[in-house]
Amino acid sequence: MLKKILFPIIFLFFVACSGGGSSSSSNPSSSIQTVTGVLLDSAISGVTYSCDSTIDITTIDGNFTCPLNSTVTFTIGGINLGSFIISTAQSIEQLTPAKLYGLENDNITDIRVLNFIQLVQSLDTDNNATNGIDINSITRDNLIGFSLDISDMNTAQNDLNTTLTSIGRNLIFQNEALEHYIDTLQNTLDVTLKSEPYYYQQWYLEHNSTFYTQNNINENAHINSVNLLKSYTGNGVKIAIIDDGLDTTHEDLEGSIINSYNVSTKSTNVSHTNQSDYHGTAITGIIGARVNSKGIQGIASKSKIIFLKHKEGMSDSETIELFNKAQEFGADIINCSWGTYDVSQSVKDKIVDLANTGRDGKGTIIVFASGNDDRDMGNDESSIPEVISVGSTDKDNLRAWYGNYGENLDIVAPGGYDIGITTLDSMGSNGISSIDDNYLLYNDSNSFIGTSASAPIISGVIALMLEKNPNLTRNEIENILKNSSDKIGNVSYENERNNYYGYGKVNLERIFSLMSL
Incomplete structure (x- = not known):
């Protein structure tokens, strides 16, 4: 009380x-x-x-x-x-x-x-x-x-x-x-809050001069969301997230999950089973955390989340099963912050088919993290030309040293290193945070960094694009992303791309400017 x-x-x-006194005036x-x-x-x-x-x-x-x-x-x-x-x-x-x-x-x-x-x-x-x-x-x-x-x-x-x-x-x-x-x-005091308590820590979205100065962040390290997150929320766009467990009870995800499937149990129960299952919750927060004055703001805060729980050592048939479920549930976008470095032909064929024929022929947009081993992507899912392969940048607005690279890397987005990406953690003692029971903050000893964090940023951005124009094809979306990206890093971009930066860093403001032409 x-x-x-x-x-x-x-x-x-x-x-x-x-x-008183007669000789002086009052x-x-x-x-x-x-x-x-x-x-x-x-x-x-x-x-x-x-x-x-x-x-x-x-x-x-x-x-x-x-x-x-x-x-x-x-x-x-x-x-x-x-x-x-x-x-x-x-x-x-x-x-x-x-x-x-x-x-x-x-x-x-x-x-x-x-x-x-x-x-x-x-x-x-x-x-x-x-x-x-x-x-x-x-x-x-x-x-x-x-x-x-x-x-x-x-x-x-x-x-x-x-x-x-x-x-x-x-x-x-x-x-x-x-x-x-x-x-x-x-x-x-009966004050109605208009912003999320940890929004100021979401340095990857927009410039906050005080926070940037305190943490020595390059002034251009964000994705230039400007005021677009007030106008666009990903409303109505369906995003499938294939990942490990999800805290479906999280206060910042209330009402966001519309479908779920667990490939291990063949059930709808996708809840985390231990602390190592935090990854899916962190990914989902970056994309779809609700605007409710409780924590953070997801990039596509009104999108509809389809959560598909994978497992370690999945067979090809189980991987294909998850992509089939995404298709069955009507996903517009599929986020995959994982990879095997050894994608089979059957899985590749499924991904390519969905990218070409999904969304009633417009193509499902499939986003893969490129990986965090500072190596060529090789035969990873992220190297499939029909997916959008995402690398990472750090607070200095440069390629994060850990990001995988290669001729099929498409784009980069903030993934952090010295400071992390503030996002959701499993609630209470089920999480891994050392600071907040429900959130992974930028300065947590277990802060969330890597291309796993960069991929959902791109997925969220694409959801905003589809809200503005639901008829965009996969090819059109990829072309807009490539033509609007910032050429950062003081490196050469031959034919507009670089093996370490792809076509550059995502810029939401330029994306919407290009879409308005």
């Missing part, structure tokens, strides 16, 4: 009157109007604030009182949390970190907001933000003289951790702090 937060608006008037009376507000994550007590000549600490209810039209500055020891000009009484009724920094309350992606909530919750006396946040005098005293830029806690993180340890505190995970803050916004 969240602690009840009170939002008083208190007006106090102090009147100064001149002294000075006109003057008044100072003061107002009281509340500093929030939960109500935050023990934060030092100053305004005009007033220096005090916030009360147990997070209250602070200052003159109207003054500037209030909040500090904890030597850490400056920020300043705010009190223009009206209403402006400080609910002073969240977002408002403190001049943002709308629904902004949960600004790095200053994230650092603020992470810091104050880490300093809470009883380590339980749900009953209010209290910064005690011992904590304040130990932070006197401590220098910290609230917009860049990474620089001082080691020193901060050392200081916190000395007073029996630990820096909590940012996502843990965010979970509580979102609860406050939604359930106490």
Whole structure:
């Protein structure tokens, strides 16, 4: 139960009157109007604030009182949390970190907001933000003289951790702090969130200047989704994902799965059976995570997912069975973030036939990851000319060193290395994340990287293309992808392609510009 937060608006008037005396004229009376507000994550007590000549600490209810039209500055020891000009009484009724920094309350992606909530919750006396946040005098005293830029806690993180340890505190995970803050916004302040909590970490979609600067990401490392993900969602497009287990109960996939099949059990149960089955959930998240203010946004967030569970050591007949199921369920796109390096002729024939005759003759689009062994693709499924073969790029907007290459590589997309691709993890203890129970974050020790992550980016992009124009043939889609890709890497592209980059890196904005001609 969240602690009840009170939002008083208190007006106090102090009147100064001149002294009596017949020999002097009276000075006109003057008044100072003061107002009281509340500093929030939960109500935050023990934060030092100053305004005009007033220096005090916030009360147990997070209250602070200052003159109207003054500037209030909040500090904890030597850490400056920020300043705010009190223009009206209403402006400080609910002073969240977002408002403190001049943002709308629904902004949960600004790095200053994230650092603020992470810091104050880490300093809470009883380590339980749900009953209010209290910064005690011992904590304040130990932070006197401590220098910290609230917009860049990474620089001082080691020193901060050392200081916190000395007073029996630990820096909590940012996502843990965010979970509580979102609860406050939604359930106490009745704020409707317009974005996903971890969208700012989805560096592969678009440029976020603060996140990019903090993580030293090349400004062009993303796929140029610009505002297209607000206009296009893959609505109505069916995407089959052939992979290992899926957490069908994941909060970010609710309502997304329309069909499923398990080749081992011949049933519809495709649930993960152990932690090693996380791969399919991560793939599905990149493509189809819903927009619901719970985690991330899939590229094709309203697409219809068909999940087909494969197994280790599949026979050719079982592989063909899965492609037949994709066809039976009406898949427009099939994502395959796997490969064997030894595709048989019978499997190849099935893939080629589906690519040529699927979708009522327009051709099913089959996307394969090229592999992560820094070798020629050889006789892999990804080398079949009729599939779209996908390699990886990293945060430097260059080919990821691990990506396989060859004359049939078609395109590259972000796959990460130094930082990962933020996506879904199996819920709770069934996942592999070391940070968040339900998500694999970019900085997790088990972060999701590789061509396995790049392939679903391309599948999601193609879903948006098909939403815009469902009549596109496979050949037309491939030509648009090739002609719109960015020629990156400072390498030569003979006949517009390179064995290590294919036709270049996917660029969603250029794709839609080309489709509009």
